[in-house]
Amino acid sequence: MRVLVKRSSAVQEFEVPRHPSQTVxxxxxxxxxxxxxxxxxxxxxxxxMCGSCAMTVNGxxxxxxxxxxxxxxxxxxxxxxxxxxxxxxxxxxTDMREFFDKWARAQGRFRGGRSKHExxxxxxxxxxxxxxxxxxxxxxxxxxxxxxxxxxxANPQYLGPAALNRAWTLLKDARSVDxxxxxRAVAGDAGCHACHTHMDCTERCPKHLSPTAAIAGLKRATAxxxxxxEL
Amino acid sequence: MTQTVLWxxxxxxxAILAVCVVVHLATIIYAVQGGLSAAQILGRTRGNTAWLAFxxxxxxxxxxxxxxxxxxxxxxxxRWRGASREIFLLLFALLLLWAGMRAVLGVFS
Numbered sequence: 001m002r003v004l005v006k007r008s009s010a011v012q013e014f015e016v017p018r019h020p021s022q023t024v025x026x027x028x029x030x031x032x033x034x035x036x037x038x039x040x041x042x043x044x045x046x047x048x049m050c051g052s053c054a055m056t057v058n059g060x061x062x063x064x065x066x067x068x069x070x071x072x073x074x075x076x077x078x079x080x081x082x083x084x085x086x087x088x089x090x091x092x093x094t095d096m097r098e099f100f101d102k103w104a105r106a107q108g109r110f111r112g113g114r115s116k117h118e119x120x121x122x123x124x125x126x127x128x129x130x131x132x133x134x135x136x137x138x139x140x141x142x143x144x145x146x147x148x149x150x151x152x153x154a155n156p157q158y159l160g161p162a163a164l165n166r167a168w169t170l171l172k173d174a175r176s177v178d179x180x181x182x183x184r185a186v187a188g189d190a191g192c193h194a195c196h197t198h199m200d201c202t203e204r205c206p207k208h209l210s211p212t213a214a215i216a217g218l219k220r221a222t223a224x225x226x227x228x229x230e231l
Numbered sequence: 232m233t234q235t236v237l238w239x240x241x242x243x244x245x246a247i248l249a250v251c252v253v254v255h256l257a258t259i260i261y262a263v264q265g266g267l268s269a270a271q272i273l274g275r276t277r278g279n280t281a282w283l284a285f286x287x288x289x290x291x292x293x294x295x296x297x298x299x300x301x302x303x304x305x306x307x308x309x310r311w312r313g314a315s316r317e318i319f320l321l322l323f324a325l326l327l328l329w330a331g332m333r334a335v336l337g338v339f340s
Contacts, residue, residue, distance in 0.1 A: 151307075154308070155307055193238045219238065223239050223242075231235055
């Protein structure tokens with residue numbers, strides 16, 4: 001197959017042999033090990049857990065370690081580029097700092113209210129609150145949603161789907177405190193109210209999460225808090 | 232807080248506009264199908280306070296709804312943010328309100 005890799009300098013073309021069950025990450029690794037050792041890319045676990053290897057594959061952001069070539073190959077051709085909406089460090093490696101800084105800005109840090117002298121908070125697995133949190137907690141921080149999001153492209157201040165999804169799961173966590181502070185952090189033009197509900201994040205999330213639903217939840221929660229004068 | 236209130240205002244006015252637009256279109260179709268003349272239409276609208284209240288609400292909802300949407304468009308497409316944008320949008324809202332109410336009152340009185 002023909003593989004076009006967008007590198008820092010220019011697009012470079014490679015010829016890579018096909019194999020059964022070959023992933024896009026296998027292709028990039030083959031290029032780096034056999035054809036051009038100067039190619040920079042990032043990966044760690046290779047099994048869809050760490051969120052390191054996301055790239056743009058034939059125009060769409062994907063986790064490359066679990067994307068089979070069979071599924072994405074078009075006319076025996078594969079175009080691989082770095083993730084969109086993030087600064088490129090080199091070749092296929094993007095700078096993820098802004099992405100994770102936004103998690104911090106969205107109050108994505110867990111903070112509990114109990115000391116070690118108190119009993120554990122009771123978490124009821126079947127409660128609607130816990131189910132809402134469970135629906136979003138499997139995020140691996142791969143930035144595929146962030147790269148797919150058109151609002152991030154148009155509004156660089158926007159916190160993005162992953163950070164807002166994180167804030168929503170904490171808001172729904174019975175053990176988490178500072179709910180109003182969290183809502184203040186995610187309200188406004190840089191937060192949940194900037195979302196246009198295009199659902200690019202939900203369509204692309206490799207873990208099949210729905211950041212759109214999380215953001216809609218934040219919109220409802222902030223609206224309620226605003227009406228009560230708490231925001 | 233302000234942006235949350237703006238979002239809420241846009242959602243509420245969207246719900247109002249959804250009803251208003253349907254009633255408005257149905258009224259137009261009824262008037263055209265029935266072959267009403269301008270004089271007959273004015274005969275029904277002049278002094279009709281229910282009609283005045285309905286279209287005043289329509290105009291008010293539009294004057295609130297449109298500038299909030301335009302605010303996002305200006306921010307994302309032209310990167311126009313800050314106080315100057317808000318002043319422009321306030322003037323735009325007043326323009327919509329003035330033009331709309333002028334039309335409503337023109338047919339009412």
